[in-house]
Amino acid sequence: MTRCDIADPRLAGKGKLRIEWAGAQMPVVEMISKRFTKEKPLKGLRVSACLHVTSETANLMLALKAGGADVVLVASNPLSTQDDVAASLVKDFGISVSAVKGENRKKYYDHIYAALDHKPHLTMDDGADLVSAIHKDPKKYGRHILAGTEETTTGVIRLRSLEAQGKLLFPIVAVNDADTKHFFDNRYGTGQSTLDGVIRATNILLAGTSVVVCGYGWCGRGVAAKARGLGANVIVTEVDPLKALEAVMDGFQVMPMEEAVKHGQVYITVTGNTHVIRREHFVRMRDRAIVANSGHFDVELDIESLKRIAKKVRGVRDCVEEFTLPSGRRIYVLASGRLVNLSAAEGHPAMVMDMSFANQALSAEWVSDHHGSLEKKVYRVPLEIDREIARLKLRSMDVAVDSLTPEQVRYLSAWETGT
Numbered sequence: 333m334t335r336c337d338i339a340d341p342r343l344a345g346k347g348k349l350r351i352e353w354a355g356a357q358m359p360v361v362e363m364i365s366k367r368f369t370k371e372k373p374l375k376g377l378r379v380s381a382c383l384h385v386t387s388e389t390a391n392l393m394l395a396l397k398a399g400g401a402d403v404v405l406v407a408s409n410p411l412s413t414q415d416d417v418a419a420s421l422v423k424d425f426g427i428s429v430s431a432v433k434g435e436n437r438k439k440y441y442d443h444i445y446a447a448l449d450h451k452p453h454l455t456m457d458d459g460a461d462l463v464s465a466i467h468k469d470p471k472k473y474g475r476h477i478l479a480g481t482e483e484t485t486t487g488v489i490r491l492r493s494l495e496a497q498g499k500l501l502f503p504i505v506a507v508n509d510a511d512t513k514h515f516f517d518n519r520y521g522t523g524q525s526t527l528d529g530v531i532r533a534t535n536i537l538l539a540g541t542s543v544v545v546c547g548y549g550w551c552g553r554g555v556a557a558k559a560r561g562l563g564a565n566v567i568v569t570e571v572d573p574l575k576a577l578e579a580v581m582d583g584f585q586v587m588p589m590e591e592a593v594k595h596g597q598v599y600i601t602v603t604g605n606t607h608v609i610r611r612e613h614f615v616r617m618r619d620r621a622i623v624a625n626s627g628h629f630d631v632e633l634d635i636e637s638l639k640r641i642a643k644k645v646r647g648v649r650d651c652v653e654e655f656t657l658p659s660g661r662r663i664y665v666l667a668s669g670r671l672v673n674l675s676a677a678e679g680h681p682a683m684v685m686d687m688s689f690a691n692q693a694l695s696a697e698w699v700s701d702h703h704g705s706l707e708k709k710v711y712r713v714p715l716e717i718d719r720e721i722a723r724l725k726l727r728s729m730d731v732a733v734d735s736l737t738p739e740q741v742r743y744l745s746a747w748e749t750g751t
């Protein structure tokens with residue numbers, strides 16, 4: 333096994349039980365894992381994965397290993413690692429993990445470079461930090477790589493920027509863009525786990541509370557819908573007129589941030605952009621406002637500005653810091669502005685990660701079969717794989733659907749029949 337760096341191997345027992353618990357809600361990954369065990373489609377493939385180290389990710393790692401891959405795992409966020417899961421992966425399953433919850437920036441990157449020392453044929457990223465490190469020193473780290481996969485919207489945006497500049501060094505499958513990923517993981521997964529993080533950190537009642545959701549992409553829609561479901565008064569802020577219009581027609585109040593700060597009690601950013609909540613917003617918020625981020629990077633809240641203007645800062649609960657402004661008003665920042673769902677809670681439930689990670693496993697198999705004929709581009713998950721995952725998921729939920737009659741097939745392929 334390559335080198336490992338974990339918090340405490342004694343946590344393995346608890347981690348193993350959690351991996352088992354998550355696995356029981358990941359039937360599609362389990363089916364793929366069983367087939368991989370027989371067919372070994374990834375035999376001899378070195379895989380370096382930079383993902384949130386959670387019990388769901390552990391089940392993906394086990395599926396890849398069952399397929400014959402030689403896998404190492406590092407964290408894609410300094411606060412999302414579940415130390416007990418990391419310990420179990422190393423101790424019980426012989427998978428090399430370098431990830432410690434709360435690791436500093438230096439350690440985070442030491443771990444990324446440890447993953448690259450594995451000389452991967454395949455990269456598996458969540459946010460493109462691994463791929464970005466490779467592109468900063470391609471001679472040193474790029475030589476063995478055949479292809480990659482990317483889990484999240486932010487990562488795909490970074491990859492498309494490399495592709496547009498003609499700098500992408502190998503083909504990468506945008507797992508995020510599969511329908512069975514973003515329609516479900518981004519919407520229902522982020523929706524539920526974000527509120528789970530806010531609630532676990534603060535124990536506030538959402539019913540009757542004004543919640544401002546910044547961003548109405550798939551994740552923002554999920555957060556807004558779940559907050560409304562719990563009785564919150566939800567305000568949406570957006571920059572894209574189309575998304576803003578959708579939010580209006582979905583029944584939310586839409587207004588600029590400048591206006592929203594007069595009303596909000598809880599703020600949740602999910603835009604994928606930087607400094608969405610800034611100094612001019614913080615100073616106008618009401619006393620005891622709660623601010624959290626569920627976008628991939630910790631750039632959405634301008635915490636540096638908040639620190640500069642605060643006259644006092646103190647930790648008041650796990651994952652909650654209180655900033656007192658010169659006006660005497662207090663602002664509570666959750667999880668240091670990092671992904672609140674993975675830092676203050678456990679990330680998306682296994683039931684939805686099942687589809688995301690089925691896409692990862694089948695995309696890994698697909699690129700390992702097809703990399704020779706692929707260009708240095710960002711690829712979609714093939715539609716057949718996407719649809720097959722939907723079929724398998726429905727079957728695992730005991731949901732049957734209809735199929736077209738021959739007459740309906742003919743009708744759909746004909747142009748003659750009209751009024």
Ligand code: ADE
Pocket residue numbers: 383384385386387388389521674678679680681682685
């Ligand atoms: N991203 C969001 N939730 C996750 C989870 N539970 N495991 C891995 N990655 C995630």
